[in-house]
Amino acid sequence: MTFSTPLAASVQGDGLAGSAEAAPLIELNDISHSFGTRPDFAARLAISLKLGKPAARVQAVDGVSLVVRRGEVLGLVGESGCGKSTLGRIVAGIVSPTSGSVSWRGKDLKTLSSSARREAKLRVQMIFQNPYASLNPRRKAADIVGEAPRVHGLVEGGLGVFVDEQFRRAGLDPALKHRFPHQFSGGQRQRIGIARALAVQPEFLVCDEAVAALDVSIQAQILNLFMDLRERLNLTYLFISHDLGVVEHISDRVAIMYLGRIVEEAPAEEIFARANHPYTQALLAEVPRLETTKRSFAAIKGELPSPLSPPNGCHFHPRCPHTMPRCRIEVPRMKLVAAGHKSACHLNDAAS
Numbered sequence: 311m312t313f314s315t316p317l318a319a320s321v322q323g324d325g326l327a328g329s330a331e332a333a334p335l336i337e338l339n340d341i342s343h344s345f346g347t348r349p350d351f352a353a354r355l356a357i358s359l360k361l362g363k364p365a366a367r368v369q370a371v372d373g374v375s376l377v378v379r380r381g382e383v384l385g386l387v388g389e390s391g392c393g394k395s396t397l398g399r400i401v402a403g404i405v406s407p408t409s410g411s412v413s414w415r416g417k418d419l420k421t422l423s424s425s426a427r428r429e430a431k432l433r434v435q436m437i438f439q440n441p442y443a444s445l446n447p448r449r450k451a452a453d454i455v456g457e458a459p460r461v462h463g464l465v466e467g468g469l470g471v472f473v474d475e476q477f478r479r480a481g482l483d484p485a486l487k488h489r490f491p492h493q494f495s496g497g498q499r500q501r502i503g504i505a506r507a508l509a510v511q512p513e514f515l516v517c518d519e520a521v522a523a524l525d526v527s528i529q530a531q532i533l534n535l536f537m538d539l540r541e542r543l544n545l546t547y548l549f550i551s552h553d554l555g556v557v558e559h560i561s562d563r564v565a566i567m568y569l570g571r572i573v574e575e576a577p578a579e580e581i582f583a584r585a586n587h588p589y590t591q592a593l594l595a596e597v598p599r600l601e602t603t604k605r606s607f608a609a610i611k612g613e614l615p616s617p618l619s620p621p622n623g624c625h626f627h628p629r630c631p632h633t634m635p636r637c638r639i640e641v642p643r644m645k646l647v648a649a650g651h652k653s654a655c656h657l658n659d660a661a662s
């Protein structure tokens with residue numbers, strides 16, 4: 311896979327701290343989100359007779375604090391079910407967190423007027439994994455792309471000309487705009503999703519496994535489009551992916567998530583060269599190298615614990631090769647281990 315567009319001079323870690331470019335566009339402060347689970351009939355009966363415990367909750371996101379600076383690409387990585395999509399939806403304003411605060415351009419969303427909140431929400435758009443599922447099959451591509459900007463009064467001049475422009479920006483031929491989603495290929499459908507997002511003039515794109523469902527050659531084209539749009543429109547990205555190879559190529563910084571928590575955060579080069587957290591080290595051992603077809607997987611030892619009952623202390627302790635007694639009791643806090651590099655592991659205390 312090749313990526314033709316070089317990354318723009320990027321915001322690396324804390325390197326630009328203090329400059330205008332380093333200002334956070336989005337800031338998550340101690341965000342948590344849990345989902346209720348639906349008990350089966352027997353459990354519901356037991357609860358109503360006060361013989362059973364209330365239904366368990368899944369702690370999908372657990373005390374996450376994260377900053378995404380203007381113009382950067384933050385990669386978000388972790389195993390299935392660790393809470394990446396839930397966190398992405400919180401950033402995009404689709405899910406309201408159970409607790410914690412989200413700030414947009416330094417202002418807590420909760421303190422904004424409803425119109426300012428709507429405006430901020432429009433500036434953050436989400437691109438989903440399955441473009442087919444996210445496009446209404448009964449609507450023509452032109453209507454899908456044109457609807458939100460029309461409703462929000464963002465169209466100056468004719469809607470047709472506006473939609474054509476969005477199609478061109480996403481690399482689609484406007485002559486195809488009267489087709490329905492099923493008449494496009496997978497890559498073209500993802501471009502419709504991108505055109506729809508761009509049509510409301512976003513500053514921030516949350517891409518949730520946005521290329522995972524595409525063939526490798528199409529993946530490269532869509533990734534190049536994202537990077538091209540980043541330069542042309544000065545976009546900021548939260549890029550969620552299972553594929554560490556893709557994340558390594560396009561991210562300025564990477565955050566690693568495990569069972570609802572961010573366990574490590576660093577500039578991309580730094581994390582791939584000097585991973586600090588034992589979980590990140592185990593994940594990186596799984597990266598298939600892009601330049602070879604050889605996929606040398608070293609599966610992480612042990613099962614991923616259930617998010618319904620995560621282990622105490624460090625969630626990673628049942629699978630960690632370095633577990634110490636305190637790891638079973640005490641939650642490790644994020645600590646700076648190098649410039650712009652934070653990690654949540656008790657081993658960093660032992661070393662200091």
Ligand SMILES: Nc1ncnc2c1ncn2[C@@H]1O[C@H](COP(=O)(O)OP(=O)(O)OP(=O)(O)O)[C@@H](O)[C@H]1O
Pocket residue numbers: 345346347368369370388389390391392393394395396397617
């Ligand atoms: N709407 C929901 N109702 C109940 N539980 C949910 C809901 N959405 C997510 N969850 C649970 O929250 C946890 C985190 O899910 P999430 O989809 O955010 O993970 P993910 O990291 O995106 O996984 P994947 O890599 O498979 O997409 C999982 O245990 C999931 O089952």
Ligand code: SF4
Pocket residue numbers: 587588589624625626627628630631632633634637642654655656657
């Ligand atoms: S805190 Fe302990 S269990 Fe967790 S990653 Fe570090 S050494 Fe392993």
Ligand SMILES: [Mg+2]
Pocket residue numbers: 394395396518
């Ligand atoms: Mg997901």
